Every structure is written in structure tokens, then in C-alpha cells.
Amino acid sequence: MFEAIQIRRTIAGRHLLDDVSLSIQNRERLAIVGPTGSGKTLLLRALAWLDPLEHGEIRWQGTTVQGNSVPAFRSQVMYLHQRPALMETTVEESLRRPFTLRSQQHRSFSRDRILELLKQVHHDATFLERSTRDLSGGEAQIVALLRAIQLEPTLLLLDEPTAALDDASTRSIEQLVLGWHDAPHADRALVWVSHNSQQVARIANQVAYMRDGRLTEQPGAADDPAEQP
């Protein structure tokens, strides 16, 4: 359902992404591992079509992503930053914000659905009234994740979403993501950049290795532990 074909990103004459090709199928949970500076974040951003590329194309459901089709594409293929970016408002307002976007107007905010998801990570309705300014890093990331998955994307691109979080928050994030992924009767896939081999084993069914802007090996089995940087 998703294909990146020979994508290349060059900054100051250096190929930070060097003709990377990648395809993702329905139900795939792909972990991308590799040392710091190997181009994992740039790759994920490129997959979400957030940065201009020197070469290559992104194909979604068989069609090249470009121009006016980009917002609709991104409403299906969502990138989640390592650092959650929330407006200074209440959690509920922050969760309602994406429904004002044109590409999301066919959807509507469901408080019940959010409360159900919050319950899974041990929060109740009072959480919705809190100011985003007062949230811990883990809580902010939960809000950013909920904001994305309530929109029912088909493909999630997660850029080390638990890198700075404690164990409990990490498990909550993983639980929410896998819960979203395993929803029946829906096309779902995810790409998760991680430095943590145990996490890779927990969440991925495919692993790809990134080095010097290249995917150095074809995705293998998840039980092949990722190398630590």
C-alpha cells in the first residue's frame, strides 16, 4: 500500500538519504534501527513527504503523492514527532483541533472514544481538562498519539516516540499503538524508529537497518535483535 522509490535527500553535498527504496504492506510493523545520524528521522520525514527530495517518489495506494493530494495523503499516513508538539490549551481542545482541518472534516471528535483509549492508559475524564503546559513528557506524548490515532490513519510513522520516556509511559504508548494497529477490519501498518532492541522485539514484525543514509539490509524477522548504536 505504501512505496518509497529511490528517495534521495542531499544537504551541503552529502547524501543523507541515498536512493532508499522501501515498501510497506498492510499489517506490517516495521522497525527501523541504526546509529544516531544514520538518517532514520530524515527517512521517516521523507516518507511523510515533509521535506523536499532531490530524487525519488512516494507512492500511496498506487498513486504518486504530490501537490494537492498531499493533505489527504497525510491524513492517512501520519508522522509522530519524537518531541510532542501541542498548543498551549486544554488536552481536550488539543484533541479537537485536527477536526477543524479540511482533510478531517468528514470525521468528528468522539469524547467517548477518547475516554475509552485514556482508560487503557489509566487516565480518566479529568485528564481532558488539564492544561497541555502542565503535562509530563510521557503524558504529552500520549496526547499527541491520541490526537493522531483518533483520526484513524492507515499508516503511522513513529519517530522514537518513547526515547525520553520512563518505562510506564513507554508501555502506555506501545499499548495504544498496538491497540490501534490490531483493530479488526481496517488497513493498518506502522513504521517505528527505535534504539531499543527489546522494544523492537515487542512491537515489530519486520526490521530494517539504516546506515549512512542507506537501508543496508532488507527487512528481516523481528526476533533478529536490533543492533544497539
Next chain:
Amino acid sequence: MKYVELTLVDVGLAAGLIIVNSVISIVLGLKLGRSLLLASIRTILQLLLIGMILDSVFAIDRWYAVAGLLLVMTITAGVAAVGRTERRYPGVYFDSIVAIWASSWIVAAYAMLAIMREVEPWYQPQYAIPLVGMILGNALNGISLGLNRLGEQLTTHRDQVEALLTMGATRGEAARDSIRQAVQTGMVPIINSMMVVGIVSLPGMMTGQLLSGVSPMQAVRYQIVIMFVIAAATALGTVGVVLLGYRRLFNEQHQFRSDLLSRS
């Protein structure tokens, strides 16, 4: 009313007032002597120079001479507007010059052709040059503040802008808040001026007209016209430059080119 002409001796007497500044600088040890000297020389030279240029443009009295001078003033204003911004992007000078040129000249044309329609010929330098000069001075301020705020907003809220894009926002939706803030910031000074004009200060043009013997009510009418003309040009210029900046920083692929923004 009699108009009193100033001689060079009179000007020299005024220039002598710089002694006040010099004494303050020496007494308080401000070490501003050099700057004061330079500022005084520049004030005299720059004004004498523009006086000579205006004299020749008035003497030539042709549309192309007026347009040529106005073009130089416009480009200078466009460059100066960028000079006060903290974050810049490739093409910012072009955008600033285009915005200040289009807004000032369109509004000035309206003023000359529709409001002051009795001026013959329409490009008469006595009217066109001061009018455009005043418009440029104020539009420059709005453009500069608007551009600066746009860069600052987009830098500070970069992650939030991108977060909106990642959820399917169009580039317009992602930039809307920053654009609004920037335009608002650019328009605040002229709105403030309009609020207090005549109460806190007598504007320069009105003062000048009073000094040259024009009746107060005529001077006031001119000032009212000029305030609205300036407000319109500032609004157009600010919106223009902010939208041009937005088009450069958000491409047609709905990508935010934050990498193009750099500190000046």
C-alpha cells in the same frame, strides 16, 4: 500669513544646539562624541543632498524624473524593511521591495488620481514626492514588523506548524495563525497613531503645512487624507509581504521549509 525663509546662518544656529548633546555626553561620560559628530554631519549632508535632488526633479518637472526618484526611495525602503528583521529567507529582499512598491504606489495613485484629482499634472513633484515618501516611511514600518513576526512565529511554533501538516493540514491551514499574528503586528503602529493623532502629537506634515502658512483646517484635511492613505498602504504592504513570505516558506507540496529561515 507671511512665510519666513531661513538663511544658512539660521541653520547654523540650530546646528549649534548639538552642543547640548555634547555637554551631556561629556558630563555623563557617555563617550558619544564620535557618534554625535557623525550623526550631525550625516543629518546635514543627507538633507542637503535630498534638497539638491528635489530641486533638480522639481526643475525637470517630468513624470520620469519623479518616477525615477520614487523608485529609488521605494527600493531603499524595501531594503531597509528587511534590515530590521531577525530572521530572513532567500528572496526576502525581493518580497519586501515588491510589497512596498505595489502597496505604496497603488494607494498613492488612488490618492493622486481620485482624491487630489485637481493636481495638474498628476505627477506634480510637489505633491507626489512627499505623499509617496510619507506612505513609504509608514509602510516600511508595517512590512518590517510583519516580516519579523512571521519569521519569529514560524520559528517558535515550528513543531506545532509541522504537527498540523502531519495530520493533513494544507499549508494555508498550517500557517494561518502565524500569518494572522504577523499581519496584526504590522498594523498595530498605524492603528495606534490614528488613535492619538492630534492629541498626543501633531503629525509632521500638518506641522510643516502650518509652518508654511496653510490654514489649520486645510492642514487638518490633508492630514486626515494622509492618515487613511498611510493606513491602507500599510495594511496592503503588510498583508502582501506576509503572504509572499508564506509562499516561499511553504511550498506547493505542503512542506514547511523551516530550513530556509536563518538568523540575520
